[in-house]
Amino acid sequence: MDINALQTLLFVPANRPERYEKALNAGADAVIVDLEDAVPAAEKDGARATLAGWLDARPPASVLVRINGTGSPWFTQDTLLCRSPAIAAIVVPKAEDPQALAELANLTDKPLLPFIESALAFARLDEIAAATGVRRLLFGKLDLALDLGMDYPPPEGEPHDESAFLFARSQLVMASRAHGLAAPLDAIYTAINDPEGLMHYARQAMKLGFGGVLLIHPRQVTPAHRAMVPTQAQVAWARRILEAEQRVNGAVVAVRGNMVDAPVMARARRILQQVAQE
Template identity: 70%
Template sequence: MDINALQTLLFVPATRPERFDKALASGADAIIIDLEDAVPAAEKEAAGKALSTWLDTQPNHSVLIRINPIDSPWFKQDIQLCRSKAVAGVVVPKVEDADALAELARACEKPLLPFIESALALHRLNDIAAVSGVARFLFGKLDLALDLGMDYPQPAGEPLDESAFLYARSQLVVCSRVHGLAAPIDGIFTALYDAKGLTDYARQGMRLGFSGFLLIHPAQVKPAQKALTPTSAQISWAKHIIEAEAREKGAVVAVGGNMVDLPIISRAKRIMELVSNLGK
């Protein structure tokens, strides 16, 4: 598993081992078996033991697991699970302490995907990004909204408004770029069966520089994949840009009344490269 290339990550509760194989077959790039929020305290020990048995049957580097917080009573059990050959990386919740994260990296010797979900985590983002072993950030917007006292999510029926998270999302994208990390993974879309809503939501994140999404139901996989596919308008625009560049041999030109220079040409080529890769 190439963690840097993952775009669709599907959560599965650790209490539902009968869903693990179905999730692997869902079409998502990877599954995250969740030992944290999805598992009640009274069931965590049993869930960990069941997961350990299942991991023993899986290929190397085939799944991700979300462990319990570093200061929780289940952390040591979770570390043992992280050492399984089947575990490709560790999703770490409620990350705020870079030193504690560095200790975890040494203990499990697996790539880490820290959840950024509090004001303090955002404040310490550069320190967290600098920890050896951190692969990429995950955005925990619901916990961040709670921490900051945001009026989110909106009541059912109101238009989706993600503008309150613009600063946090941009911080994640910029910090990832500065530290040479893969682009971050955007937070969940809570409506399970709103395919159009999810596709629109995912495209908003992509405009900001996110390159993947956290999913909570197999029904969300195809809408997320649709968001990752260039639209017909994007493809048409890219073709016009590349054709103009070929005519002018790389000089700055105007296309449709807009200036076209190297960054725009590079963007057009990236779109067409993505189209080519999807066709393979």
């Protein structure tokens, strides 16, 4: 599994083993089996044992697992589970301690995908991004909203205004690039039956420089993948740009009244490369 190439990651609760195969067959790039928020405290140990038995029959590096936090009573046993060859990477919730991440990576020899979801995590973002074992950053929007006392999420029927998270999202993109990590993955979209809303949400994430989005239901997979593909308008624009580039041999040129120089031409090539890979 190429962790850097993943665009859609689908959560499935660890205490619902009957959903494991459905999640794997939903078409997401990867599945995250969740031992943390999706599992009540009384079911943590049982869910881990069930997951361990299922992992024994899985191919190497075929799923990801979100463990419980480093300060939780389940962390040690979750860490032992993560030595399973079937686990491709560990999703770490509420990551705030770079040293703890490095220790976890050394103990398990697995790449880490830490959730950045608190003010302290953002204050230490450069250290976390540079920590041993960290491969990609994940945005934990709901926990961050709780930590900061934000008025989010809105009541049912009111629009999801994401503008309050713009600074946080941009920090994740900048830190990932500065530390040589693949583009981060954006937070979940909580509406399960809103494909158009999810597509808009995911496209906004891509505009900011995110590399993909986290999902909570199989119904979200198809619209999320659709959002990752360049639109017809983007493809037509890219072709116009590259046609102009050929005419002027890469010099600065005006296309439909807009200046086009080397970075714009590079962006156009990237769009057409994405299309070619589909």
